[in-house]
Amino acid sequence: MSGEPSPAPPPDGLVAVVKRSCPTSVLVVPVLADLAERAPGGLTVYSQDDPSFPDGMAVVDDTGLETSFALDLETVPTLLRFEGGAETARVVGWNREQWEGLTGVTGLGEGLPAWRPGCGSRTRDPAVAAAHATEVGLRSLVSRRVPLGAEEDDAEAAYERGWSDGLPVVPPTPERVVRMLAGTGRDPSEVVAVVPPDLVECTVEKVAVNAVLAGCRPEHLPVVLAAVEAACAEPFNMHGLLATTWFAGPVVVVGGPVARAVGMNHGINALGPGNRANATIGRAVQLVVRNVGGGRPGEIDRATLGQPGKYTACFAEDDPLDGWPLLHEERGLPAGSSGVTVFAGEAPRGVLDQLSRDPASLARSFAACLRTTTHPKMVVAFDAMLVVSPEHTRVFVEAGWSKQRLADELAGLLQVDGDDVIRGAGGIAEGLDEGFAGVTLPKFRPGGLLITRAGGRAGLFSAIIGGWASGALGSDPVTREVNP
Amino acid sequence: MTYDPTDPSDPRGRILLDPTAELAAAVRSPAARPATLDGATIGLLDISKARGDVFLDRIGERLTERGWHVERFRKPTFTRPAPIDLRREITEKCDVVIEALAD
Numbered sequence: 001m002s003g004e005p006s007p008a009p010p011p012d013g014l015v016a017v018v019k020r021s022c023p024t025s026v027l028v029v030p031v032l033a034d035l036a037e038r039a040p041g042g043l044t045v046y047s048q049d050d051p052s053f054p055d056g057m058a059v060v061d062d063t064g065l066e067t068s069f070a071l072d073l074e075t076v077p078t079l080l081r082f083e084g085g086a087e088t089a090r091v092v093g094w095n096r097e098q099w100e101g102l103t104g105v106t107g108l109g110e111g112l113p114a115w116r117p118g119c120g121s122r123t124r125d126p127a128v129a130a131a132h133a134t135e136v137g138l139r140s141l142v143s144r145r146v147p148l149g150a151e152e153d154d155a156e157a158a159y160e161r162g163w164s165d166g167l168p169v170v171p172p173t174p175e176r177v178v179r180m181l182a183g184t185g186r187d188p189s190e191v192v193a194v195v196p197p198d199l200v201e202c203t204v205e206k207v208a209v210n211a212v213l214a215g216c217r218p219e220h221l222p223v224v225l226a227a228v229e230a231a232c233a234e235p236f237n238m239h240g241l242l243a244t245t246w247f248a249g250p251v252v253v254v255g256g257p258v259a260r261a262v263g264m265n266h267g268i269n270a271l272g273p274g275n276r277a278n279a280t281i282g283r284a285v286q287l288v289v290r291n292v293g294g295g296r297p298g299e300i301d302r303a304t305l306g307q308p309g310k311y312t313a314c315f316a317e318d319d320p321l322d323g324w325p326l327l328h329e330e331r332g333l334p335a336g337s338s339g340v341t342v343f344a345g346e347a348p349r350g351v352l353d354q355l356s357r358d359p360a361s362l363a364r365s366f367a368a369c370l371r372t373t374t375h376p377k378m379v380v381a382f383d384a385m386l387v388v389s390p391e392h393t394r395v396f397v398e399a400g401w402s403k404q405r406l407a408d409e410l411a412g413l414l415q416v417d418g419d420d421v422i423r424g425a426g427g428i429a430e431g432l433d434e435g436f437a438g439v440t441l442p443k444f445r446p447g448g449l450l451i452t453r454a455g456g457r458a459g460l461f462s463a464i465i466g467g468w469a470s471g472a473l474g475s476d477p478v479t480r481e482v483n484p
Numbered sequence: 485m486t487y488d489p490t491d492p493s494d495p496r497g498r499i500l501l502d503p504t505a506e507l508a509a510a511v512r513s514p515a516a517r518p519a520t521l522d523g524a525t526i527g528l529l530d531i532s533k534a535r536g537d538v539f540l541d542r543i544g545e546r547l548t549e550r551g552w553h554v555e556r557f558r559k560p561t562f563t564r565p566a567p568i569d570l571r572r573e574i575t576e577k578c579d580v581v582i583e584a585l586a587d
Binding site: 145210237472 | 498499500501502503504505506507561563564565
């Protein structure tokens with residue numbers, strides 16, 4: 001296809017669009033010839049498939065379908081009236097009464113049946129429509145186009161331009177970005193977030209380019225968009241999370257119908273590899289921060305050691321159970337909705353308890369392990385996330401414990417004696433100021449322990465994801481709804 | 485090079501879209517080093533990291549002993565960028581700044 005993106009509108013007067021391969025179009029040829037002579041203001045005929053049809057008439061070649069797409073045709077023949085450059089009337093197929101009404105010319109099509117349905121416009125051919133959508137999409141892209149040298153390898157080019165986290169990326173060709181954008185109904189020019197650390201406005205299109213790099217499929221894009229928005233929200237403090245020498249990075253937890261719809265994994269190896277949606281959604285968030293925000297390791301990202309979750313850390317929550325709402329539901333979104341929550345987290349660590357069959361015992365195991373996050377003597381300042389596996393969940397559910405009950409019991413078990421955590425206690429210099437001696441302190445601030453559920457059906461293991469400095473001094477988890 | 489996506493002769497697979505913010509490679513040269521610190525005001529910026537104040541206290545003492553004018557500043561928290569007002573105040577008051585990154 002070629003020509004102007006927006007063709008000039010047809011001239012004023014009557015306009016007919018036809019194609020030779022349509023019997024109804026052939027049927028009305030005598031009517032068109034009649035109108036060309038008799039209609040005040042004249043008739044302009046567009047042909048979708050053969051510019052010599054109808055034979056012997058002046059025809060505008062619309063085999064490129066620019067005008068047909070501009071008129072958003074469903075049917076040929078379609079008869080329209082244009083006045084002052086605007087469409088004022090339209091009828092489809094052949095219907096003598098309607099054609100006479102629109103044209104004001106009587107006695108049309110003598111000898112023809114009174115009515116005959118039209119045929120599908122070529123613009124409604126699925127292959128043609130898809131190609132057209134691609135062309136329109138390509139024209140609408142505004143990201144800078146980077147031409148590659150004749151001998152340049154596209155995968156290597158992405159490395160050399162600094163677009164990769166170290167793993168290979170999918171080269172973001174314009175066609176791939178157009179296909180990615182089909183995954184959302186949002187306008188490509190819409191600003192999704194202002195991305196730290198460079199505080200750059202990031203559009204849906206720019207997120208889509210990075211989603212292509214990350215290996216996402218189009219249906220993953222709405223989840224990526226929600227996660228980017230959450231990670232760039234002020235309370236999450238992405239700038240500080242990058243700059244800290246601590247291990248943490250954004251952990252993306254996805255819950256609700258969208259997780260299943262886009263094929264995310266909440267089961268076996270949910271925190272590990274093997275699932276494209278989990279892997280690429282988390283990676284896309286990281287690549288947006290890297291490429292759009294400018295948050296690169298060794299530059300703004302100052303982590304002493306980092307951790308593998310900073311390539312990607314994204315998992316789906318197991319289906320909700322009675323008394324065990326999903327994380328985003330607990331955090332204010334309606335039940336049954338889809339949501340993402342970003343949490344400033346370390347790499348997961350395991351919690352083993354294969355013997356507890358009553359919930360109080362298992363809660364004590366959890367508390368004992370949670371007590372050690374960051375440092376056994378560190379309290380209040382850092383959050384954590386607990387990922388409860390199905391077999392551990394069963395212990396609580398069968399005993400009638402809700403998620404809130406577990407949270408309350410853990411809060412009670414995680415009260416720490418200040419004498420044990422001040423500097424020097426236990427022969428360890430690290431610790432709180434001596435002023436906290438004799439004071440009881442919570443391991444986690446209120447709401448600072450997030451509880452989620454995921455994992456395979458076998459294994460009496462759960463996971464702890466340690467956090468980072470919490471609240472105004474660091475990061476608050478942020479939740480956003482996933483919208484199509 | 486201009487790219488016409490509607491031109492079938494254009495080597496489409498050879499075009500990639502820039503995933504970055506497309507910020508111009510702004511080359512900003514650092515301010516020239518002062519030839520002398522005579523009469524200079526020296527800012528001491530505490531970013532609120534542990535024991536940064538101890539370090540800056542000592543530096544401040546030493547500088548004051550030697551006759552320089554010292555101004556102290558403090559970020560509310562090390563985990564976030566300095567507030568704009570603080571950055572402006574430092575810029576207006578100081579000729580050079582020493583920042584304690586600490587720990």
